[in-house]
Amino acid sequence: MKLxxxxxxxxxxxxxxxxxxxxxxxxxxxxxxxxxxxFKSFKYKVIEGxxxxxxxxxxxxxxxxxxxxxxxDDFLTSIFSExxxxxxxxxGRFTIPDDLKEYANINNEVTFIGLGHSFQLSxxxxxxxxxxxxxxxxxxxxRTLKTNLSKNKNEYSD
Amino acid sequence: MKLxxxxxxxxxxxxxxxxxxxxxxxxxxxxxxxxxxxFKSFKYKVIEGxxxxxxxxxxxxxxxxxxxxxxxDDFLTSIFSExxxxxxxxxGRFTIPDDLKEYANINNEVTFIGLGHSFQLSxxxxxxxxxxxxxxxxxxxxRTLKTNLSKNKNEYSD
DNA sequence: TGGGAATTTATGGGCGTCAATGGGAAATTT
DNA sequence: AAATTTCCCATTGACGCCCATAAATTCCCA
Numbered sequence: 001m002k003l004x005x006x007x008x009x010x011x012x013x014x015x016x017x018x019x020x021x022x023x024x025x026x027x028x029x030x031x032x033x034x035x036x037x038x039f040k041s042f043k044y045k046v047i048e049g050x051x052x053x054x055x056x057x058x059x060x061x062x063x064x065x066x067x068x069x070x071x072x073d074d075f076l077t078s079i080f081s082e083x084x085x086x087x088x089x090x091x092g093r094f095t096i097p098d099d100l101k102e103y104a105n106i107n108n109e110v111t112f113i114g115l116g117h118s119f120q121l122s123x124x125x126x127x128x129x130x131x132x133x134x135x136x137x138x139x140x141x142x143r144t145l146k147t148n149l150s151k152n153k154n155e156y157s158d
Numbered sequence: 159m160k161l162x163x164x165x166x167x168x169x170x171x172x173x174x175x176x177x178x179x180x181x182x183x184x185x186x187x188x189x190x191x192x193x194x195x196x197f198k199s200f201k202y203k204v205i206e207g208x209x210x211x212x213x214x215x216x217x218x219x220x221x222x223x224x225x226x227x228x229x230x231d232d233f234l235t236s237i238f239s240e241x242x243x244x245x246x247x248x249x250g251r252f253t254i255p256d257d258l259k260e261y262a263n264i265n266n267e268v269t270f271i272g273l274g275h276s277f278q279l280s281x282x283x284x285x286x287x288x289x290x291x292x293x294x295x296x297x298x299x300x301r302t303l304k305t306n307l308s309k310n311k312n313e314y315s316d
Numbered sequence: 317t318g319g320g321a322a323t324t325t326a327t328g329g330g331c332g333t334c335a336a337t338g339g340g341a342a343a344t345t346t
Numbered sequence: 347a348a349a350t351t352t353c354c355c356a357t358t359g360a361c362g363c364c365c366a367t368a369a370a371t372t373c374c375c376a
Contacts, residue, residue: 003217005241019336023243043231090353114241115234116217131239134232177326247362
């Protein structure tokens, strides 16, 4: 599976439809999938999205690995119950469910943010704010970043 | 994987296209890849580039961080959302996204600088300036060159 | 080893396709 | 029937694909 990358700004049309960025479509189209999964981010007032296969993987990890405390498990369970299937039309567009739209303060415009195996949908101004925040937090903690990135260097050929 | 080496000066044509140096193409063509990844350098007003497989490796490292930790979250947001897929045409050319062009003050001409596992795209005059600076810094620190090489390796690995 | 042939590279331009967006008509629902 | 959803078609600008060419590079063979 290709990774969800980059940032896109799209408009919601009068009928409430919005295009999933073409590069995102190719991230979920292994079996010409016409569905995505959307849910409320538990951290921020944004919508989280991913492919169905991602949900399957997370589910397996929770079952097999015992690394989650009861508390976290409950947390995850509550997230799963909020997952929604969302269909894409023949042009690759979809409609954001009302409750999610409200949760993320989304009106006419949406910013898609790629996060590797998932993506976020958010109100454009809030998206910029979040990107700035995480960038500056990363810069402040530069040393942690370097250590982590170079630690496993030898495992990879490039 | 072959390393990105050397320096090249290429022109942007009327349609906004520019050739990826042939030697760079052979660095990403493991599976006849026709995509590169571009993003704003964290350090300078230049564009950074690499192969997709390099991003996959970084992704794997980030995945090893705790799920839902602020650390992982900030990495995902600040790194992946800033990366852009850029396709090469059948002649090995690509178009530099407008926001990156603006960030690096690029107009008609571009200097490619090989950096081993990645490369940089910059405004030609700025490229010369940067090369002079780093050359003189290296001369000043001649005695500690060996030590610095291993240290710098990590700095440039992202 | 030299020098011409074949290939590759950097660059140019035409044109068809696709992406993002808009809107109407048919199908479904209440 | 009114409202919502699904399917189909339209538009515009950007981009991919194709073909072309001149310069540079590599290859080959005498």
